[in-house]
Amino acid sequence: GAGVSQSPSNKVTEKGKDVELRCDPISGHTALYWYRQSLGQGLEFLIYFQGNSAPDKSGLPSDRFSAERTGGSVSTLTIQRTQQEDSAVYLCASSLGLSNTGELFFGEGSRLTVL
Amino acid sequence: AQKITQTQPGMFVQEKEAVTLDCTYDTSDPSYGLFWYKQPSSGEMIFLIYQGSYDQQNATEGRYSLNFQKARKSANLVISASQLGDSAMYFCAMRDRTSGTYKYIFGTGTRLKVLA
Numbered sequence: 001g002a003g004v005s006q007s008p009s010n011k012v013t014e015k016g017k018d019v020e021l022r023c024d025p026i027s028g029h030t031a032l033y034w035y036r037q038s039l040g041q042g043l044e045f046l047i048y049f050q051g052n053s054a055p056d057k058s059g060l061p062s063d064r065f066s067a068e069r070t071g072g073s074v075s076t077l078t079i080q081r082t083q084q085e086d087s088a089v090y091l092c093a094s095s096l097g098l099s100n101t102g103e104l105f106f107g108e109g110s111r112l113t114v115l
Numbered sequence: 116a117q118k119i120t121q122t123q124p125g126m127f128v129q130e131k132e133a134v135t136l137d138c139t140y141d142t143s144d145p146s147y148g149l150f151w152y153k154q155p156s157s158g159e160m161i162f163l164i165y166q167g168s169y170d171q172q173n174a175t176e177g178r179y180s181l182n183f184q185k186a187r188k189s190a191n192l193v194i195s196a197s198q199l200g201d202s203a204m205y206f207c208a209m210r211d212r213t214s215g216t217y218k219y220i221f222g223t224g225t226r227l228k229v230l231a
Contacts, residue, residue, distance in 0.1 A: 033219065041223065041224075042206065042222060043206065045219070045220060045221075048217070048218060050216070055215070055216040056214060056215075056216040056218055058214065091160065093160070097217075101150075101165035101167075102165075102210065102217075103150055103162045104160075105162070106152075106160035109158055
């Protein structure tokens with residue numbers, strides 16, 4: 001597709017289970033970002049990928065959170081042993097880098113609910 | 116340190132009037148970019164406008180303009196001739212390399228309600 005694609009769009013899980021969230025960025029976009037947005041709140045930075053490497057993981061809240069990117073394209077955010085406070089919308093965005101304005105293009109998000 | 120501040124949690128404006136949404140920022144990087152995004156109730160993030168730190172003129176995109184005051188570190192969004200469809204959450208964001216990599220940070224947002 002032409003835009004950033006995220007799956008699943010909705011995920012309900014039980015506390016303690018692991019979840020995987022997937023992001024397929026716009027073709028050719030080298031930069032990929034993950035953000036978390038709690039209900040009615042702003043966007044909290046989680047991790048940044050340039051190609052397959054993650055030069056900035058400073059926003060990952062705990063070691064239960066990890067992410068990888070393969071082939072310079074698809075990225076997966078994994079949350080292990082989910083907690084209720086992990087409930088949020090997880091947004092993925094990609095960018096061409098500093099070409100033109102370098103704005104972020106966002107997916108529609110994955111809404112995670114931990115019961 | 117990188118910081119973006121939006122001090123207006125909510126704003127009301129009458130249809131067809133202009134409205135200004137405030138944003139201040141802080142960075143030690145001389146080269147940075149400022150962005151505004153709109154998030155309707157559907158949840159999608161829509162890019163509105165961009166201002167580079169070295170741009171001499173204020174950015175404009177249709178009914179959106181960015182009032183860039185570099186010395187005051189402010190980047191206010193002005194929406195002219197408000198429409199009902201402008202009701203949404205608006206986020207100010209900054210990209211810089213203070214952390215050593217290109218990171219985009221977002222403010223807490225301003226919820227705009229346009230009244231008929």
